[in-house]
Amino acid sequence: MRWLALPFDTFAIQLLNAVQYGLLLFLVASGLTLVFGIMGVINLAHGSFYMIGAYLAWSLAEHFGNLGIAIVVGVALSLLIGAALEWLFIRRLYDRDHLYQVLLTYGLILIVEELRSIVWGDDVHAVPVPDWLAASIPLTDTLSYPVYRLWISGVCIALAIAMAFVIQRTRIGMTIRAGASNREMAQSLGIDIRFVQLVVFAVGIALAAFAGMIAAPVSSVFPGMGNQVIIICFVVVVIGGIGSVKGALVAALLIGLVDTFGKVLELEVAGIPVLPELAGMSVYVLMAIVLLWRPEGLFGKRAP
Amino acid sequence: MHDDTRRRLMLASAAALALPPLVARAQGTKLRLGLMLPYTGTYAQLGVAIENGLKLAVAQAGGKLGGREVEFVRVDDESDPAKATDNVNRLVTRDKVDVLIGSVHSGVVMAMVKVARETDTLLIIPNAGAGAATGALCAPNIFRTSFSNWQPAYPLGKVMIERGHRTAVFISWKYAAGEEAAAGFKEGFTAAGGKIVKELYLPFPNVEFQALLTQIASLKPDAVSCFFSGAGAVKFVKDYAAAGLKDKIPLYGVGFLTEGVLHAQGDDAEGLLTTLHYADSLDNPRNKAFRAAYTKASNNMEPDVFAVQGYDTGLLLAQALDKVKGDLSNRAAVVAALENAVVDSPRGPWKMSRAHNPIQDIYLRRAEKGVNKVVGVAWKALEDPARGCKL
Numbered sequence: 001m002r003w004l005a006l007p008f009d010t011f012a013i014q015l016l017n018a019v020q021y022g023l024l025l026f027l028v029a030s031g032l033t034l035v036f037g038i039m040g041v042i043n044l045a046h047g048s049f050y051m052i053g054a055y056l057a058w059s060l061a062e063h064f065g066n067l068g069i070a071i072v073v074g075v076a077l078s079l080l081i082g083a084a085l086e087w088l089f090i091r092r093l094y095d096r097d098h099l100y101q102v103l104l105t106y107g108l109i110l111i112v113e114e115l116r117s118i119v120w121g122d123d124v125h126a127v128p129v130p131d132w133l134a135a136s137i138p139l140t141d142t143l144s145y146p147v148y149r150l151w152i153s154g155v156c157i158a159l160a161i162a163m164a165f166v167i168q169r170t171r172i173g174m175t176i177r178a179g180a181s182n183r184e185m186a187q188s189l190g191i192d193i194r195f196v197q198l199v200v201f202a203v204g205i206a207l208a209a210f211a212g213m214i215a216a217p218v219s220s221v222f223p224g225m226g227n228q229v230i231i232i233c234f235v236v237v238v239i240g241g242i243g244s245v246k247g248a249l250v251a252a253l254l255i256g257l258v259d260t261f262g263k264v265l266e267l268e269v270a271g272i273p274v275l276p277e278l279a280g281m282s283v284y285v286l287m288a289i290v291l292l293w294r295p296e297g298l299f300g301k302r303a304p
Numbered sequence: 305m306h307d308d309t310r311r312r313l314m315l316a317s318a319a320a321l322a323l324p325p326l327v328a329r330a331q332g333t334k335l336r337l338g339l340m341l342p343y344t345g346t347y348a349q350l351g352v353a354i355e356n357g358l359k360l361a362v363a364q365a366g367g368k369l370g371g372r373e374v375e376f377v378r379v380d381d382e383s384d385p386a387k388a389t390d391n392v393n394r395l396v397t398r399d400k401v402d403v404l405i406g407s408v409h410s411g412v413v414m415a416m417v418k419v420a421r422e423t424d425t426l427l428i429i430p431n432a433g434a435g436a437a438t439g440a441l442c443a444p445n446i447f448r449t450s451f452s453n454w455q456p457a458y459p460l461g462k463v464m465i466e467r468g469h470r471t472a473v474f475i476s477w478k479y480a481a482g483e484e485a486a487a488g489f490k491e492g493f494t495a496a497g498g499k500i501v502k503e504l505y506l507p508f509p510n511v512e513f514q515a516l517l518t519q520i521a522s523l524k525p526d527a528v529s530c531f532f533s534g535a536g537a538v539k540f541v542k543d544y545a546a547a548g549l550k551d552k553i554p555l556y557g558v559g560f561l562t563e564g565v566l567h568a569q570g571d572d573a574e575g576l577l578t579t580l581h582y583a584d585s586l587d588n589p590r591n592k593a594f595r596a597a598y599t600k601a602s603n604n605m606e607p608d609v610f611a612v613q614g615y616d617t618g619l620l621l622a623q624a625l626d627k628v629k630g631d632l633s634n635r636a637a638v639v640a641a642l643e644n645a646v647v648d649s650p651r652g653p654w655k656m657s658r659a660h661n662p663i664q665d666i667y668l669r670r671a672e673k674g675v676n677k678v679v680g681v682a683w684k685a686l687e688d689p690a691r692g693c694k695l
Binding site (some may be wrong): 007009010013014017018020112122123124126128129134135136138140141142143144145146148218219221223224225228245259260261263264276279280 | 346348349368405478505507509510511512514515516518519521522524534535539540542543546547548549552553564565568569570
């Protein structure tokens, strides 16, 4: 076995890269785990709303000339879209098998992709970074770190804290948790569970779209961009434990670490190069190991 | 009423029975071109550009090739290699096309090459650069009007050495096109006296470049060379600039890096040097005439390198079919006509190599204010080495 070690400063910067990527993953996956865990709905179209968010950010930023306003308007719009979808479609599926949900949300992927093509076309677009975040901080003589990426990390951390606070410490959070653990009981105690579900689904969609919006300046905006994130999002949810926001955060950071260092470390086992050749697999190997060890995920509830 | 219906039914059946031979005879005189291109999915626009270019060339030849009317049979290949064998078999067996034309995706083209070799159908490849198609798997009936992945990458090495860069890092996705481009670049760069410090790859189509950019910064090569296209190319160029590398370690690329995405890359692409067999801004009367005609014929769409490749496919066919007077029955004569054609392309005149891939000039272009400006010819009449081809 042969390792190629990294110099310390490079290692530190790679660690920063890993955390930053992990936090962005958490942001996208949090909405998915919320909807999945609390409502029991598998939303395959989650990635599509990430894409819609990015396209909204692009078109609204062009229109208003300001990414901040674009994000506020975009989040409001995606809340409305989410609520409408829940009311029209998802509502009818709570008592059905997961297979129906998979079918419906897969159909949504196709429809959203086609609508995107009709409304915005198939071109690749770029969203400019807001001026006040456009600077870079020099880290070494050749490398600087874009302030916008650090800002994204900050937003993700703030959002994680806010989500934890709302779910654990507020009355709304309590009703959400009650609805998740026993729908009938919560209903008989006078909680309007239908309304709670409408809100949770809308928030889930808005979180996906919000992630697409703030990621747009660094990821660029292009057709099918949601399909790239949806798979890794499911990996985050599965590793973290279904429905656990804390689990999603830990899993996303783990994936960030494994993905980043899988690409840059060099590892040979018995003369055969393992890394970075197999970097594309590293995340899935991590998932397999976690599932063997804890089939319910890191922070998932054990099946009774 | 009943009798009437029955009589009409019988008449209709009789007519239907009588019809097929008539249709078959009519088809016998028409030249059937089987277009297997992506019309949906990521590469849909490329498929459309290729078809528009091809149809423009046919229209300019008077709507006929070698004196025969042309009939297009279109199949959407969806850039899906899993469906490719079925799709191409349908064109060959059911639709009985005279010439197969396609496609964009290399995996799809490899299936087409296989079927073309098995059924001895004429195949013209208007895009995919997979080396094997005109290399180890070359065949008398297989031609390419675009490029091989090796071709635009090879001259990049010389270009970088001429600008004083002795060491380089190469970065791309880990997939066939990226690795073939890497091989071309490596060959050209080392032959010119350069040294490749490291090759970096990401799994396709991963766009999380940050870790590898950090690595480039710590390796400090004289320059970086890359192969990316589409949305990934936009993100790479922007990330490279955002990491502060643009002004410290010059970035070079195979031309697809800045094709069709320059507006999205914006200022971050300004000054980038790339190599390709075409540039929109090529200053020759042939290109200007082509661009004007294409824009007029295609609803004000601007032609790109893919449109040129489609157009050249049409020019090649027109020339070869004129030579054999539309008669495809003598295969040896048809192949000879295709082999000896000199295509008067918007990219400059070119002809086929022994392996049936264009021998063409590779241009050096600089991205300036949203346009790939031609700086000069990076390599005159470059021929793909076609290793493993026994033609």
